[in-house]
Amino acid sequence: MVNKTVLERAEPLPAVCIEFVAKPEEVHRLRNAIPAAVRDGLRQVPGFVGCLVMISDREARLVSVITFWTEAERTTCSSRRARSVHKLLIPYVDHCLRVQTLEAYLSGLCPAWGGIVGRESVSQAKTCSEQEFPLCLA
Numbered sequence: 001m002v003n004k005t006v007l008e009r010a011e012p013l014p015a016v017c018i019e020f021v022a023k024p025e026e027v028h029r030l031r032n033a034i035p036a037a038v039r040d041g042l043r044q045v046p047g048f049v050g051c052l053v054m055i056s057d058r059e060a061r062l063v064s065v066i067t068f069w070t071e072a073e074r075t076t077c078s079s080r081r082a083r084s085v086h087k088l089l090i091p092y093v094d095h096c097l098r099v100q101t102l103e104a105y106l107s108g109l110c111p112a113w114g115g116i117v118g119r120e121s122v123s124q125a126k127t128c129s130e131q132e133f134p135l136c137l138a
Helices: 024-042 071-075 078-092
Strands: 013-022 048-055 062-069 093-110 115-121
Touching: 013 024, 013 078, 024 048, 024 062, 024 078, 062 078, 062 093, 078 093
Parallel strands: none
Antiparallel strands: 013 062, 013 093, 048 062, 093 115
16 A cells, blocks of 8 residues: 555656566465565565555456655665565566566545556666566566
């Protein structure tokens, strides 16, 4: 969950998005396991704001995990942040599709469902490589 005070800022949040195909035997656990693993694994990491986990409604194995970071952490190496998140996801990943660094523009909380209405702008996209992420295939 993203902190509401962060949503009130006009500046974009640095974000890391990892898209992957989940292991078939892990599909039934994804909805609960991934948010908990990311939250618990990054809770103490400086600059971590929150995460968004999206699972395809057409193919339950297609997963996108977006982590949000404070603007102060923009100078932190984005590949280091991506590696931290990737390590947490390894138990669930069958095949990594893409890793990207994004700028996220969040417009605020939607009162009807308590979630986030947002817009993303890709400032730079970086496709994963086998050297950076061994589970990813270029």
